[in-house]
């Protein structure tokens with residue numbers, strides 16, 4: 189508001205120095221002076237207009253949504269688990285805004301044109317990468333400031349020979365399974381990459397980012413151990429996952445689960461009748477007590493597969509929408525992982541007691557500036 193007022197005052201002051209009306213009666217020198225004055229007036233108007241335009245665009249941007257502009261690094265991130273990891277490292281020293289609203293299909297998400305404004309203002313744009321957010325990446329490339337950095341975490345966290353292809357992400361499409369963050373050791377790698385980039389762009393706060401990284405690394409290592417303990421309570425023959433959305437290959441490798449199948453084809457349609465029949469056979473053959481869906485991808489065929497295969501259908505797993513709402517202690521990456529184990533372990537004949545007193549909250553002190561889109 190105050191900057192809009194300043195812009196109007198600047199324009200008025202310039203107007204009061206407006207040239208007189210006898211332009212055509214003047215000699216050439218006077219005409220030149222008048223032209224220069226007019227050019228100055230036009231420039232003042234342009235500045236005033238630009239200033240007032242930026243005031244109004246700020247209403248949807250980082251400044252008004254996350255407090256006054258303090259010169260803090262402006263960071264934009266895509267899906268919520270990544271926003272949460274960035275939030276934990278950047279703490280109170282960055283201005284962070286997520287792009288992908290929770291509860292939407294991040295794989296097919298097309299950012300609204302207003303996201304271009306957000307990206308154009310950012311110093312750092314953080315994505316998962318591995319083709320997860322291709323439209324957002326293209327929008328970022330087209331609209332970012334020349335010196336703004338795009339950080340694709342998954343592309344840096346693993347090498348090409350560690351890419352995983354499966355039913356939902358077949359090698360023929362060339363897009364590997366991008367859900368690396370479901371394994372806490374890879375989430376630590378993500379956090380380390382974030383710490384390194386924040387420190388490079390904002391060296392004055394490097395110690396703060398490192399301190400938060402150390403706390404988060406310790407917390408995630410603790411989480412990793414607790415998940416392993418919970419998985420130990422599941423009878424070994426039940427450590428099998430059949431999910432609708434295929435987001436747990438890295439999790440499964442980490443904790444010794446066997447991914448027996450995923451129902452969702454690579455084009456996010458429903459599986460064919462033949463595929464459904466074969467999944468039912470797999471559920472029967474393996475005798476797995478439960479199969480899993482997610483709220484983001486409701487699927488009637490999963491109920492059918494469960495019913496005919498003789499398993500329970502649990503439709504509450506999450507991979508990129510955090511539990512609770514912003515400000516809740518479990519609305520974090522740690523909350524997401526904890527909730528999944530609390531759903532998964534009992535359904536497969538074990539328990540999640542090891543996670544009972546786990547602290548899922550943010551690792552830093554003070555008020556978070558992060559904005560999670562609804």
Ligand SMILES: [Zn+2]
Nearest residue numbers: 367433435507
């Ligand atoms: Zn996903």
